[in-house]
Amino acid sequence: MSDFPLKGGCFCGAVRYEVSGYESCAHCHCRMCQKAAGSPVVTWVMIVGDHFRIVEGALKIRKSSDIAERGFCEECGTQITFQYEKEKGKSIDVTAASLDDPEAVEPASQIWTASRPSWMHGFDATLPEEEDPNAG
Ligand SMILES: [Zn+2]
């Protein structure tokens, strides 16, 4: 369903990136993603290896917890990456909605559903819930 590389970028276009392969895609309902994005859910594309590269502009990196950092466009604020510090160089997550074509990926699970707001009625109720031991 995906033609690689997938292309994406921030709202203003200053930051552009390419994804040449990914492992999985999941909805995260954790409070940190909610606060970082100002959204009840953030859908992440999990990338292993060197399949993510910035091709234009640069991400502003902000340490968002003791174990992780998030990358966003300094101009428009679009959140693009989530990076566990211990996974640097090994894996990175990219926001599915910042892809030029979000249909190129398909979420298969959801995590941190305990903090999913009750008004997200019926949100992807068919997707399995997974526990994530970390948060950042
Ligand atoms: Zn931007």
Ligand SMILES: [Zn+2]
């Ligand atoms: Zn999250």
